Amino acid sequence: VVSSPAPASVRPTVSAPQHALAMGLLPTAAIISALPSDSRYLDQLLALAIETGASDLHAHSGSPVLARVDGALWPLTADAPLTPPAAEQVIAEIMTDAQWDELQLGGEVRFAYELSGVGRFRAHAYRQAHGLDVVFRALPMHIVDPKDLSLPARMLRHVLETRSGLFIVSGPPGSGKTTTLATLAHVLANEHNLYVATAESTIEILHGPGLGLIEQREIPLHAHNFAECIEQSVNIGADVIMVDPRETASTKK
Numbered sequence: 001v002v003s004s005p006a007p008a009s010v011r012p013t014v015s016a017p018q019h020a021l022a023m024g025l026l027p028t029a030a031i032i033s034a035l036p037s038d039s040r041y042l043d044q045l046l047a048l049a050i051e052t053g054a055s056d057l058h059a060h061s062g063s064p065v066l067a068r069v070d071g072a073l074w075p076l077t078a079d080a081p082l083t084p085p086a087a088e089q090v091i092a093e094i095m096t097d098a099q100w101d102e103l104q105l106g107g108e109v110r111f112a113y114e115l116s117g118v119g120r121f122r123a124h125a126y127r128q129a130h131g132l133d134v135v136f137r138a139l140p141m142h143i144v145d146p147k148d149l150s151l152p153a154r155m156l157r158h159v160l161e162t163r164s165g166l167f168i169v170s171g172p173p174g175s176g177k178t179t180t181l182a183t184l185a186h187v188l189a190n191e192h193n194l195y196v197a198t199a200e201s202t203i204e205i206l207h208g209p210g211l212g213l214i215e216q217r218e219i220p221l222h223a224h225n226f227a228e229c230i231e232q233s234v235n236i237g238a239d240v241i242m243v244d245p246r247e248t249a250s251t252k253k
Helices: 018-022 030-034 041-052 084-092 097-106 153-161 177-190 226-235 245-251
Strands: 056-059 066-069 072-075 108-115 119-128 131-139 195-200 213-218 240-243
Touching (some): 041 066, 041 084, 041 108, 041 119, 084 131, 097 108, 153 177, 177 195, 195 226, 226 240
Parallel strands (some): 195 213
Antiparallel strands (some): 108 119, 119 131
16 A cells, blocks of 8 residues: 655745854855745755755754765754654655655665756655655766776776776765766766666766767666666677666676
């Protein structure tokens, strides 16, 4: 049984970002007034978080909305803590029906969320003891130059020039795995003129057209599972196959 989101009457509104201003995190709150008056609650907070230079936004049931700036979590506004019904409502209104159904059936859902004029985000909504939560991570809007990846030049050259084999990009959350893979895909396609195919649980960084070809596929939107997606990429002649690093269990099958 899929439950319905909380009624709109519990929807909170964004107050002045007094806490962030007091801590010197926010130079101006003008971005809020620039958004449409009917902007969704989390859209306003995401815009505010980007204005502060935050890397993450946390909306947790029973807690104030927090932004991660320079590694530390700070209250983003002077709003009261989100009640569980309010959290349910504001999270539901940014999700598609399919995402909401997956959340209700499995207790969590991960998806990419794009806010026009603000940015693109990795989102993870899930249930915990106090209610429904969502965490956003800001994604790069542009492909990072290989020189800015802080990788040893010799290692980078080896990866880009090798024509066969398996490379594993690993690291803790926030270490830059997604950014690194996006940059490598861009260079391999556009500078080495190769056909790059991806298999991703969520397409987070979008690639535009270039000299080479990058074909991005999301599971299960474009293929039933990772094994099927990888097999199809081999059959259609992809030179390089990049697999979402978060789906190691699925790709081992």
